[in-house]
Amino acid sequence: MTGIIESLKSEIQDLKLQVSSLIKHEAQLELVIKSTGVGIWDWHVQSGRTIFNERWANIIGYTLNELSPISIETWIKYAHPDDLEKSERLLKEHWAGKTDYYLFESRMKHKNGHWIWVYDTGQVIEWESDGVPKRMIGTHLDITEKKVSLAKLDDANKKLLKLSYLDSLTEIPNRRAYEAKLAEEIVVAKRANKPLSILMIDIDHFKEFNDNYGHEKGDEVLFKVAQVIKNQLPRKTDFVARYGGEEMVAILPYTHLEGAVKAAQKIIQAVINENIEHSYSKTNEILTVSIGVSSTDSNFEQLFEYADSAMYEAKNNGRNRYMCCEK
Numbered sequence: 001m002t003g004i005i006e007s008l009k010s011e012i013q014d015l016k017l018q019v020s021s022l023i024k025h026e027a028q029l030e031l032v033i034k035s036t037g038v039g040i041w042d043w044h045v046q047s048g049r050t051i052f053n054e055r056w057a058n059i060i061g062y063t064l065n066e067l068s069p070i071s072i073e074t075w076i077k078y079a080h081p082d083d084l085e086k087s088e089r090l091l092k093e094h095w096a097g098k099t100d101y102y103l104f105e106s107r108m109k110h111k112n113g114h115w116i117w118v119y120d121t122g123q124v125i126e127w128e129s130d131g132v133p134k135r136m137i138g139t140h141l142d143i144t145e146k147k148v149s150l151a152k153l154d155d156a157n158k159k160l161l162k163l164s165y166l167d168s169l170t171e172i173p174n175r176r177a178y179e180a181k182l183a184e185e186i187v188v189a190k191r192a193n194k195p196l197s198i199l200m201i202d203i204d205h206f207k208e209f210n211d212n213y214g215h216e217k218g219d220e221v222l223f224k225v226a227q228v229i230k231n232q233l234p235r236k237t238d239f240v241a242r243y244g245g246e247e248m249v250a251i252l253p254y255t256h257l258e259g260a261v262k263a264a265q266k267i268i269q270a271v272i273n274e275n276i277e278h279s280y281s282k283t284n285e286i287l288t289v290s291i292g293v294s295s296t297d298s299n300f301e302q303l304f305e306y307a308d309s310a311m312y313e314a315k316n317n318g319r320n321r322y323m324c325c326e327k
Contacts, residue, residue: 037055037059037141037142038055038139038140038141039052039053039055039056039057039058039059039118039139039140039141039142040052040053040055040056040137040138040139040140041053041056041075041122041137041138041139041140042135042136042137043072043122043135043136043137043138044134044135045133045134045135045136046128046132046133046134048071048072048073049071049072050070050071050072050074050075051070052064052067052070052074056140059108059116059118059140059142060078060108060109060110060111060116061110061111061112062111078108078109079106079107079108079109080106080107080108080109080115082107083104083106083107086104086106087104087106087120090102090103090104094122094123094124095124095131095132095133096131097131100123101121101122101123102120102121102122102123102136102138103119103120103121104119104120104121105117105118105119105120105143105147106118106120116142116144117142117143117144117146117147118140118141118142118143119139119140119141119143120138120139120140121138121139121141122136122137122138122139123136123137123138124136125137164176165177165180167226167241167242169219169222169223169242170222170223170226170227170242170248171223171226171227172226172227172230172240172241172242172248173239173240173241173242174241174242175241175242175243175244177241178239178241178243178249178251181239181241181251182198182251182303182304185239185251185253186300186301186303188253189253189254189297189300190300192254193297194253194254194297195254195255195256195257195295195296195297196251196252196253196254196255196295196296196297196300196303197251197252197255197256197257197259197260197293197294197295197296197303198249198250198251198252198260198293198294198295198303198304198307199249199250199252199260199263199264199267199291199292199293199307200243200247200249200291200292200294200304200307200308200310200311201229201247201248201249201250201267201289201290201291201311202246202247202248202289202290202291202311202315203221203222203225203246203287203288203289204278204281204283204284204287204288204289204290204315204319204320205278205280205281205282205283205319206218206221206245206246208278208280208281208282209221209278209280209281209287211280212279212280213280221276221287222242222246224274224276225248225271225274225287225289226240226242226248228267228270228271228274229248229250229267229270231270232263232266232267232270233250233252233263233267237252237253237254238250238251238252238253239251249304249307250263255295256295257293257295257324260293260294260295260324261293261322261324264291264293264322265322267289267291268288268289268291268320268321268322271287271288271289272286272288272320274286274287283318283319283320284319284320288319288320289320290311290314290315290319290320290321290322291310291311291314291321291322291323292306292307292308292309292310292311292312292313292314292322292323292324292325293307293310293322293323293324293325294306294307294310294324294325295324306325307325309325310322310323310324310325311323
């Protein structure tokens with residue numbers, strides 16, 4: 001009998017140690033949960049009964065008492081309607097064994113009326129049968145600040161990229177942007193078997209203008225001419241950029257030579273209409289431009305070269321005019 005009693009005492013002592021260890025581990029787990037701000041959910045899938053910890057409710061601005069009675073419908077009520085379909089799809093993929101975990105970044109309605117972002121994780125821990133979940137447990141972590149920071153960073157990167165393709169003086173795209181756009185339009189033209197045209201535009205006697213009226217006035221003229229060119233090419237597909245110095249270039253997709261010539265004529269006349277004084281011009285009393293026009297539906301690689309040559313031909317033939325090159 002003594003041996004039996006001693007054995008029972010030993011088992012009771014072991015059980016006490018296990019309970020003590022379990023309590024210790026639970027306390028440690030609770031400490032971790034509190035320090036990391038993690039919301040916990042325990043979902044009995046078939047019945048809908050769900051248990052949340054206090055932090056889960058706090059994430060969306062409530063207490064558990066305020067949300068009572070609680071079920072899976074509580075989550076659905078505060079989840080963003082646009083996120084429910086994807087959540088269901090990810091759950092079904094997990095239940096089908098396609099993923100080890102349910103992982104989803106979703107939005108929830110805060111008590112104050114705004115939307116917050118949560119990182120939602122979960123895993124089935126009990127099954128009714130294959131593919132039929134009985135119980136899932138998971139976490140909610142507030143990642144709103146992270147999302148806001150990433151959105152700001154993305155916006156800043158987009159603005160930086162835009163600035164890297166923009167000429168700060170004329171406020172039209174720069175040479176880098178032009179080269180990227182031309183490469184893109186050549187691919188489109190080849191694929192669609194459509195023509196592509198380029199206008200190479202140079203301000204006549206701009207050096208003399210700068211030297212005599214000053215660089216500040218010269219910068220104003222560059223900006224004004226750039227805007228004039230842009231306004232004369234209103235199609236969304238047309239693209240105008242500052243190539244360098246006083247030279248600007250326009251890309252005209254789906255445009256034959258005839259259409260490009262009309263565009264060049266409009267630009268020349270629009271610049272004349274600005275009536276910008278240029279007493280130091282060797283050919284006119286006002287500011288003018290010379291334009292080289294190039295158009296092709298096959299020889300795309302030399303399109304710019306031909307437009308550039310045509311522009312110099314226009315300059316050599318008296319300026320304030322256009323010359324063409326069609327290949």
